Amino acid sequence: MTTKIIFSKICLEYTCPGSPETAERIGWAVKFLKTKKFTFIKPEPCADDDLLLAHSPAYVKAVKKGEIGDADSPAISGIYDYAKLSAGAAIAAAKNNAFCLMRPPGHHVGINGAALGVTTRGFCYFNNIAIAVKALGKKTLIIDFDGHHGNGTEEIFLGDENVSYLSVHRLGIYPWTGKTSRQNCINFGLPDKSGDGLYVETLKNALLSLDFAKFEQIGVSAGFDTHDGDLASIGLSSKGFSEIGKLIGKLGKPTFFVFEGGYDGETVGKDIYAFLKGFENAD
Numbered sequence: 001m002t003t004k005i006i007f008s009k010i011c012l013e014y015t016c017p018g019s020p021e022t023a024e025r026i027g028w029a030v031k032f033l034k035t036k037k038f039t040f041i042k043p044e045p046c047a048d049d050d051l052l053l054a055h056s057p058a059y060v061k062a063v064k065k066g067e068i069g070d071a072d073s074p075a076i077s078g079i080y081d082y083a084k085l086s087a088g089a090a091i092a093a094a095k096n097n098a099f100c101l102m103r104p105p106g107h108h109v110g111i112n113g114a115a116l117g118v119t120t121r122g123f124c125y126f127n128n129i130a131i132a133v134k135a136l137g138k139k140t141l142i143i144d145f146d147g148h149h150g151n152g153t154e155e156i157f158l159g160d161e162n163v164s165y166l167s168v169h170r171l172g173i174y175p176w177t178g179k180t181s182r183q184n185c186i187n188f189g190l191p192d193k194s195g196d197g198l199y200v201e202t203l204k205n206a207l208l209s210l211d212f213a214k215f216e217q218i219g220v221s222a223g224f225d226t227h228d229g230d231l232a233s234i235g236l237s238s239k240g241f242s243e244i245g246k247l248i249g250k251l252g253k254p255t256f257f258v259f260e261g262g263y264d265g266e267t268v269g270k271d272i273y274a275f276l277k278g279f280e281n282a283d
């Protein structure tokens with residue numbers, strides 16, 4: 001496989017008791033992907049200033065001081081540094097057209113923390129993909145195929161002339177946003193039993209509606225919790241993720257990937273592999 005994976009085992013050090021956002025979900029995926037001949041690259045933390053590309057100084061300061069916590073995203077010891085490493089890994093993924101396989105995830109956190117009308121940050125601390133897109137400063141299409149709507153990413157980029165956001169997600173679950181499209185943010189919600197066919201068809205039609213000439217790169221919020229039985233299940237299988245990879249690969253643009261959800265450790269690695277195989281064999 002030619003796509004490189006950005007990963008540091010430091011992201012496995014912290015625990016969040018009772019949360020489905022476990023270290024094991026990535027640990028198992030890494031173990032599986034190491035059997036598939038990927039090249040792994042170790043990331044560096046982003047700079048403090050990079051965080052300010054997507055977030056307010058007050059929010060960054062609050063995370064640094066451990067003064068922010070909610071039921072989903074508690075003030076875990078050292079989380080500021082773990083989250084900076086995850087954001088730095090996303091920047092490295094953007095620079096190398098690679099796959100960032102790190103935690104904490106990011107797409108639910110907005111400019112000031114919890115985004116667009118919800119009070120929790122869905123296991124997120126800093127918006128990794130938003131920071132990476134802003135750090136590179138290129139005209140970017142963000143494709144978010146996580147089962148939850150990326151309300152934080154939408155909040156950060158709403159009205160941004162250089163960036164479009166496209167999300168296909170499950171209806172009726174956290175964060176209950178993304179029911180309609182707004183300006184440069186295009187949203188499609190699906191019911192829970194849609195399956196591979198309807199999901200892939202919806203994404204395909206959504207992509208057809210976009211003018212790709214204006215984008216210099218694609219950033220992907222890669223979430224695998226739509227897998228059948230996972231937290232935001234839309235009934236997808238590994239084959240569905242392979243088809244999603246093919247659709248994105250066919251666009252023919254420089255592309256990077258940032259891991260978001262996917263909580264069933266046994267399937268996440270296989271789904272990432274299926275997705276990247278589809279992406280690399282799109283033609």
Ligand SMILES: [Zn+2]
Nearest residue numbers: 146147148261
């Ligand atoms: Zn999710």
